[in-house]
Amino acid sequence: xxxxxxxxxxxxxxxxxxxxxxxxxxxxxxxxxxxxxxxxxxxxxxxxxxxxxxxxxxxxxxxxxxxxxxxxxxxxxxxxxxxxxxxxxxxxxxxxxxxxxxxxxxxxxxxxxxxxxxxxxxxxxxxxxxxxxxxxxxxxxxxxxxxxxxxxxxxxxxxxxxxxxxxxxxxxxxxxxxxxxxxxxxxxxxxxxxxxxxxxxxxxxxxxxxxxxxxxxxxxxxxxxxxxx
Numbered sequence: 001x002x003x004x005x006x007x008x009x010x011x012x013x014x015x016x017x018x019x020x021x022x023x024x025x026x027x028x029x030x031x032x033x034x035x036x037x038x039x040x041x042x043x044x045x046x047x048x049x050x051x052x053x054x055x056x057x058x059x060x061x062x063x064x065x066x067x068x069x070x071x072x073x074x075x076x077x078x079x080x081x082x083x084x085x086x087x088x089x090x091x092x093x094x095x096x097x098x099x100x101x102x103x104x105x106x107x108x109x110x111x112x113x114x115x116x117x118x119x120x121x122x123x124x125x126x127x128x129x130x131x132x133x134x135x136x137x138x139x140x141x142x143x144x145x146x147x148x149x150x151x152x153x154x155x156x157x158x159x160x161x162x163x164x165x166x167x168x169x170x171x172x173x174x175x176x177x178x179x180x181x182x183x184x185x186x187x188x189x190x191x192x193x194x195x196x197x198x199x200x201x202x203x204x205x206x207x208x209x210x211x212x213x214x215x216x217x218x219x220x221x222x223x224x225x226x227x228x229x
Contacts, residue, residue: 007198022185030168033106041114071112121155161218
C-alpha cells in the first residue's frame with residue numbers, strides 16, 4: 001500500500017501538467033456539449049410540444065419523438081463512432097478534427113436528454129397557471145414567455161446541472177479517439193510508466209472532485225429556487 005502511495009506522489013510530481021491538460025479538455029468538451037446540447041434540446045422540446053397537425057398527425061412532434069428515441073435508444077459509444085467516421089465523409093471540405101467530431105456527437109446525444117428535461121419541466125407547471133393567464137387576456141406566446149417559462153426554469157435548472165455532471169463522466173468515452181481528455185492522459189501516462197493502478201486512482205479522484213463539486217452546486221441551486229417560491 002505504501003508503494004502505491006509513493007508511486008502516486010511520483011506520478012503527480014512528474015505528470016501533473018498532463019493531468020491538468022486532460023482536465024481542461026474534459027471540462028471544455030463538457031461545457032461545449034451542455035451549452036449547445038441545451039440549445040438543440042430546447043429546439044427539439046419545442047418541436048415535441050408542437051400542436052401543429054396535418055390530417056390528425058403531428059409531424060413536428062412525431063419527428064422530435066423519433067429523434068429522442070434514437071438518441072436514447074442507442075449506446076453513446078456507437079454514436080461517437082458514427083459521427084467520428086460519418087462527418088468527415090459528409091463534409092470533407094471543412095476538415096473537421098476529431099475533437100470537433102466527438103463534440104458534435106456528444107451535443108446530439110445530450111440534446112436528446114435535455115429535450116426531455118425541458119419538456120418535463122414545462123409540463124410540470126400547473127395547468128391552472130395557463131388557464132389563469134389566458135383568462136387575463138394573454139395569448140399563447142405571452143403566457144409561455146411571462147408565466148410558464150419562468151416557473152419551468154426552476155424545474156429545469158437542477159436537472160440541467162445533473163446533466164452536466166453526467167456529461168463530464170460520459171466524456172471519458174471520448175478517450176477511445178484520443179482527444180486529450182483525462183482518460184486519454186491516463187492511457188499516455190500508463191503506457192509510459194507501465195503503471196495501471198496509480199494513474200487510475202489520480203484520474204478517479206479528479207473526476208470525483210469535479211462531479212461532487214457540481215452536484216453540491218446543483219443542490220444549492222435547488223434549495224435557492226425552493227426558497228424563492
